[in-house]
Amino acid sequence: MAVGKEKCLEILKANLLVLLTLVGAAVGFIIGVVVRNTNPTDSTLMWVGILGEMFLNMLKMMIVPLIVASVITGTATLDAKSNGKIGIVSFGYIMITNFLGCLVGSLLCLIIRPGEIAKTEVKVFNSVPLQTEDIFADLLRNILPENLISATFRKTLTSYETEMYKANDTVNGTIVEVLKTMVTGKHISSAASTNILGLLIASVIFGIATASTKEIGQPFFKFFYAATEIILVILGKLIWFTPIGVASLIGKTIGGTKNLEDDFSRLGLYIATQMIGYALFVIVAVPITYFILMKKNPFKFFFTLIHAFVIVFATSMTALTIPESIRQLEGPNKLDRRVTRFIIPLSAAIGRCGSCIYISISCLFVMQITGHEVDAASVILVIILTTFSSLAIPSVTGASLITVIILLTALNIPPEAAALLYTFEWLLDRMRTITNYSVQVTCVVFTQRLCLSSLKTDNKDDETLQALNGKENGIQIPEMADDEEFFKEHSFNQRI
Secondary structure, three states, X not given: OHHHHHHHXXXXXXXXXXXXXXXXXXXXXXXXXXXXXXXXXXXXXHHHOXXXXXHHHXXXXXXXXXXXXXHHHHHHOOOHHHHHHHXXXXXXXXXXXXXXXXXXXXXXXXXXXXXXXXXXXXXXXXXXXXXXXXXXXXXXXXXXXXOHHHHOOOEEEEEEEXXXXXXXXXXXXXXXXXXXXXXXXXXXXXXXXXXXXXXXXXXXXXXXXXXXXXXXXXXXXXXXXXXXXXXXXXXXXXXXXXXXXXXXXXXXXXXXOOOHHHHHHHHHHHHHHHHHHHHHHHHHHHHHHHHHHHOOOHXXXXXXXHHHHHHHHHHOOHHHHHHHHHHHHHOOOOOOHXXXXXXHXXXXXXXXXXXXXXXXXXXXXXXXXXXXXXXXXXXXXXXXXXXXXXXXXXXXXXXHHHXXXXXXXXXXXXXXXXXXXXXXXXXXXXXXXXXXXXXXXXXHHHHHHHOHHHHOOOOOHHHHHHHHOOOOOOOOOOOOHHHHHHHHHHOHHHHO
16 A cells, blocks of 8 residues: 555656646636636736746747757767768658648648638738748748857848739629739848757757867867756756746636637638648657557657647747757657757757648638639649748747748738638647647657667667767767766756
């Protein structure tokens, strides 16, 4: 009896943070429902969500330093051949899953045809006709940032110079005079957003260069290795504020929703189509892939990441789960840190399978509700544009909906028709982000499995430290007793 009680207490202690986070989510839903029934003002919603904003700021404060430090140390411990193989395998996985997301989303929309029963009037308003080619141009510009410091808080973005003009347009079968926006010029500017992809590429370059310099690069490597461990210690403390942050964020989101019943009656089939697409990947495709690769129960694997999934649901941002993902993948799941600390930031930057499902379904849905013909050529164009545009979608809330508007413009469909999609954006944004994250963490497992021969992984602590010291790849940290004891005491695997 005593043994059973001790075991229960041990399980409770091991999963205390997860349980508290789930309780926080439940409390947040209750707060949101209560606040929503009082017709809250903007000021009320601000104070409901203030603790959540502070929680997000704490995580964002550590994300960029963690990405830079972890990627540099990860790539510095691999030789050029291993780095190349890991990069090719992971990028190939991400591109294939993004494409499959587009394909599955398009097929579901063609089969279910949710737009056939949701035809609605299109409200016309002014909008800048964004050009698809600028998505790819901005992506290429951001790959290699001109200034690493500014890349931590700004990214390159094409801006437009516009003029207004009057024109006759057909809206819901009626010819009306509307004001339209014409692009007269464009120039390169910047937007307030972290250029994660550019920092990732730059960190990889620094890591590879560090490995090639051998003894000269040892101080540089030791600095970023220590920085990674220190940041993870800080985040290990901050993560205990998750239940409060989750309750605040969910409470604000639920409290700010309006007219749910009427909107759901119009968009119910569209939402169901989206949910089916997400479920096919999260419940079917991803677990089967994990089982084939590891021959283990995939749901046990995802249970170790349940805390990260709750963070994803609360924040709609996969980048904020990078610290927790590293903690769980390297700890209970014993994946190689040289893989996790490179693949997790990479997949968080461009892994957008769930977003591709959302964008492809949304584009075809809007075409259906506006009466446009959905032929094979338009479907293929949507799949191609979505697959490549997904590489430029930032890991922020609502970014996929902006991409939908851009692609509708490329398809000569009034982007105003996408206004209806804002209604349930708060829900679909969270569901597609969960899908993104489940595919992203599977990318780590997939890459390690295919690159196992190059990694020569050994889970023993002394072997891991030897690999981190780079004795096989030219990075050999001088043996200093004090430093060695510090790393052994504070190493990430030991803390798990």
